[in-house]
Amino acid sequence: MEAPLLHLALVGTPNSGKTSLFNALTGSRQKVANYPGVTVERKEGFFVTPAGRQVSVVDLPGTYSLRGRSPDEEITRDMVLGRTAGEAAPDLILCVADATNLRLTIRLLLELKDTGRPMMLVLNMFDIAARRGVSVDVPKLSEALGVPVVTSIAVRKGGIAELLGRTDEIAAQEQTPVGPNRWQPLTASQLRAMQAEADRIIASAVTLPAKPDTWTGRIDAVVLHPVAGLFILALILFLMFQAVFAWAQPLMELLSSGFDALGQLVQDTLPEGLLQSFLQNGVISGVGSVIVFLPQIIIIFLFILLLEDFGYMARAAFLMDRIMGGAGLHGRAFIPLLSSFACAIPGIMATRVIDNRRDRLTTILIAPLMTCSARIPVYTLIISAFIPDRDVWGWFNLRGLVLFGLYAAGISSALGVSFLVKFFMLRDYAPAPFMLELPDYKLPRLKSIAIGVYTRAKMFLQRAGTTIFSMMVLIWFLASFPTAPAGAEGPAINYSLAAIIGKALEPLLAPLGFNWQIAVALIPGMAAREVAVAALGTVYAIEGGKEAADQIGHVLATKWSLATALSLLVWYIFAPQCASTLAVIRRETGGWRWMAVTFVYMLALAYLASLATYNMAVTLGAG
Amino acid sequence: MSEQTDIRTSQPLGLAKRGYSGVIQHLAVAEAMSALAGHELESRLIELGFVEGARVEVLHEGIVGRDPIAVRVENVTIALRRREAMAIIVA
Ligand SMILES: Nc1nc2c(ncn2[C@@H]2O[C@H](COP(=O)(O)OP(=O)(O)O)[C@@H](O)[C@H]2O)c(=O)[nH]1
Ligand SMILES: [Mg+2]
Numbered sequence: 001m002e003a004p005l006l007h008l009a010l011v012g013t014p015n016s017g018k019t020s021l022f023n024a025l026t027g028s029r030q031k032v033a034n035y036p037g038v039t040v041e042r043k044e045g046f047f048v049t050p051a052g053r054q055v056s057v058v059d060l061p062g063t064y065s066l067r068g069r070s071p072d073e074e075i076t077r078d079m080v081l082g083r084t085a086g087e088a089a090p091d092l093i094l095c096v097a098d099a100t101n102l103r104l105t106i107r108l109l110l111e112l113k114d115t116g117r118p119m120m121l122v123l124n125m126f127d128i129a130a131r132r133g134v135s136v137d138v139p140k141l142s143e144a145l146g147v148p149v150v151t152s153i154a155v156r157k158g159g160i161a162e163l164l165g166r167t168d169e170i171a172a173q174e175q176t177p178v179g180p181n182r183w184q185p186l187t188a189s190q191l192r193a194m195q196a197e198a199d200r201i202i203a204s205a206v207t208l209p210a211k212p213d214t215w216t217g218r219i220d221a222v223v224l225h226p227v228a229g230l231f232i233l234a235l236i237l238f239l240m241f242q243a244v245f246a247w248a249q250p251l252m253e254l255l256s257s258g259f260d261a262l263g264q265l266v267q268d269t270l271p272e273g274l275l276q277s278f279l280q281n282g283v284i285s286g287v288g289s290v291i292v293f294l295p296q297i298i299i300i301f302l303f304i305l306l307l308e309d310f311g312y313m314a315r316a317a318f319l320m321d322r323i324m325g326g327a328g329l330h331g332r333a334f335i336p337l338l339s340s341f342a343c344a345i346p347g348i349m350a351t352r353v354i355d356n357r358r359d360r361l362t363t364i365l366i367a368p369l370m371t372c373s374a375r376i377p378v379y380t381l382i383i384s385a386f387i388p389d390r391d392v393w394g395w396f397n398l399r400g401l402v403l404f405g406l407y408a409a410g411i412s413s414a415l416g417v418s419f420l421v422k423f424f425m426l427r428d429y430a431p432a433p434f435m436l437e438l439p440d441y442k443l444p445r446l447k448s449i450a451i452g453v454y455t456r457a458k459m460f461l462q463r464a465g466t467t468i469f470s471m472m473v474l475i476w477f478l479a480s481f482p483t484a485p486a487g488a489e490g491p492a493i494n495y496s497l498a499a500i501i502g503k504a505l506e507p508l509l510a511p512l513g514f515n516w517q518i519a520v521a522l523i524p525g526m527a528a529r530e531v532a533v534a535a536l537g538t539v540y541a542i543e544g545g546k547e548a549a550d551q552i553g554h555v556l557a558t559k560w561s562l563a564t565a566l567s568l569l570v571w572y573i574f575a576p577q578c579a580s581t582l583a584v585i586r587r588e589t590g591g592w593r594w595m596a597v598t599f600v601y602m603l604a605l606a607y608l609a610s611l612a613t614y615n616m617a618v619t620l621g622a623g
Numbered sequence: 624m625s626e627q628t629d630i631r632t633s634q635p636l637g638l639a640k641r642g643y644s645g646v647i648q649h650l651a652v653a654e655a656m657s658a659l660a661g662h663e664l665e666s667r668l669i670e671l672g673f674v675e676g677a678r679v680e681v682l683h684e685g686i687v688g689r690d691p692i693a694v695r696v697e698n699v700t701i702a703l704r705r706r707e708a709m710a711i712i713v714a
Contacts, residue, residue, distance in 0.1 A: 064670040069663075101699055103672050188665040195674045212698055217682075220700075224693060226686035318702045322687035331691070331702075356658075432658050433707045434691055435671060438700040 012096035014062030020154035116179030259288030282476030328422030340370035356432035563617035574606035637709035655710035
């Protein structure tokens with residue numbers, strides 16, 4: 001008879017190493033849904049124990065108690081108590097503790113015991129504990145707590161064998177030791193008594209070194225210094241944006257010339273006609289013009305994941321708390337907002353760590369204003385076409401500076417919107433508390449960073465292969481049909497459906513300095529921002545013929561005025577051009593209302609700001 | 624042999640300067656002007672290790688109004704605002 005699937009659940013305080021243990025147990029492929037900032041999605045993995053038992057394990061969001069004060073913590077509570085619809089209560093809870101920092105986890109463990117579920121304590125980060133001189137009397141601790149205790153070094157798969165062996169033992173027990181669920185929300189005095197009990201148990205079984213981690217102290221002395229700390233934060237952000245522009249350039253040029261060569265090959269080998277035009281203009285120049293941005297997207301995710309793994313993100317929240325508080329934002333909003341620089345979707349999902357509903361809503365509303373990586377293709381294209389590649393003040397690049405300015409504009413408008421929301425909509429509002437553990441610094445793990453970057457790159461390429469590809473086919477079709485009548489004057493595209501649609505929209509967008517080609521590109525750009533670049537590529541390629549196909553930047557420089565270019569840049573800071581973001585907002589706020597609010601306010605901002613920019617630029621002689 | 628007795632007046636942690644170290648005497652959640660209800664604030668503070676007898680040290684302060692503060696509680700570092708730290712009476 002086959003034993004039934006054994007359900008394990010990983011529970012513990014934030015940063016205790018649950019995700020690392022999850023990866024060590026199940027192999028790294030399950031990290032897919034772990035977005036930067038927090039563990040936000042239900043992540044399940046499978047493995048087989050040495051005794052051949054099939055096991056499933058879920059990685060639950062970190063929590064200090066079972067009270068469930070945020071949507072994230074509620075997930076953990078409901079899973080542990082077996083209240084989640086369609087999910088059995090776990091057969092075994094693995095309570096994961098940072099061995100250098102046991103107080104809060106042991107308190108949590110005592111609370112978890114009330115649920116009656118079988119449990120095992122995993123003393124993780126045992127390498128750090130040993131190095132720091134923490135010594136644990138494991139048998140004694142196990143006896144005092146009344147649960148099995150194992151040690152582990154999750155990032156090096158240390159201690160996994162013993163953990164699996166113990167799991168088999170527990171699973172093999174004749175009678176499943178499930179007790180009655182006696183858990184109830186605890187009163188303050190019960191909590192207090194529990195913490196005292198935890199402290200007593202720790203004192204009896206654990207010897208702590210006198211000194212805390214000296215490295216963390218030394219780094220924090222600089223990084224959390226009121227002045228130097230903010231300076232370092234600004235420097236990190238600035239470095240990130242310079243890197244996105246400067247370091248990625250050689251790779252991007254390589255990719256770009258690769259696609260040019262591919263297009264040339266198609267042109268040389270296929271006979272002139274529809275198929276050649278479709279492959280060269282629709283597929284290669286369209287999809288290629290988006291894939292070229294892969295290096296930049298890798299760099300931005302690399303920065304965010306590195307900062308996250310190092311332990312810097314919580315420090316950034318500390319530094320920014322009061323500054324963001326001035327704009328009506330919670331310090332915890334910093335991590336979701338920083339994640340939104342990569343993509344607003346994980347950013348909006350990461351707002352689940354914010355327990356106050358209003359704080360969370362404000363953060364969701366402004367997250368799409370952060371410059372996400374999908375804007376980079378648009379910005380880069382226009383900047384390289386219109387802004388000279390010059391050095392200013394020695395080592396700053398003018399293009400890098402403009403890009404930095406666009407990011408800064410996104411951030412300041414987000415703060416402004418948040419301020420207005422606080423002022424007009426959520427007036428009777430007292431600031432929710434900011435309480436956050438600052439974990440010890442850890443050397444980032446190359447492997448987990450690599451997995452994270454790889455996953456995001458794959459997602460980007462998948463998007464390029466599906467959404468963007470299908471949009472490109474559509475654009476190519478609209479721009480190619482109907483074909484020009486015999487003996488017609490001018491480029492054939494002028495007779496196409498695309499031109500008809502674009503010209504119909506032109507009066508609406510003309511005050512912003514947008515021509516009908518831009519109008520055409522903006523329609524599919526509603527699905528995803530980077531599509532607009534590909535769409536412009538296709539439209540101008542079909543219009544201009546072969547010479548225009550590879551040099552889209554040059555074509556733009558001759559066809560647009562500087563005022564139009566600036567106006568489009570500004571449009572992209574604000575415009576709500578991302579169907580997936582809007583869908584996530586609807587899901588996370590539980591209704592259409594806030595999605596509609598986001599769409600309308602962003603569109604209005606985009607229109608007004610572009611209108612102002614265009615007219616100002618024309619007045620200054622850039623028209 | 625004169626034994627030095629450390630008689631210190633108790634004060635809220637919310638008023639402590641950087642470098643201050645002391646021991647938690649009790650929690651006085653009614654005194655803090657927190658947005659949270661008293662029992663909720665009390666529960667959260669306890670869950671983060673702020674209980675009677677715990678040793679605390681103010682490690683860092685923010686730039687605006689010296690807020691928030693980073694406090695070492697036994698061997699954990701917690702960031703919180705002074706508004707909530709007013710509920711923690713130390714000496
Ligand atoms: N040295 C060491 N670092 C670890 C260990 N387990 C986790 N880490 C690191 O601790 C940090 C937090 O781990 P993570 O798994 O994300 O914690 P979670 O928040 O509980 O999911 C990461 O930087 C890990 O690389 C361990 O056993 N030893
Ligand atoms: Mg995790």
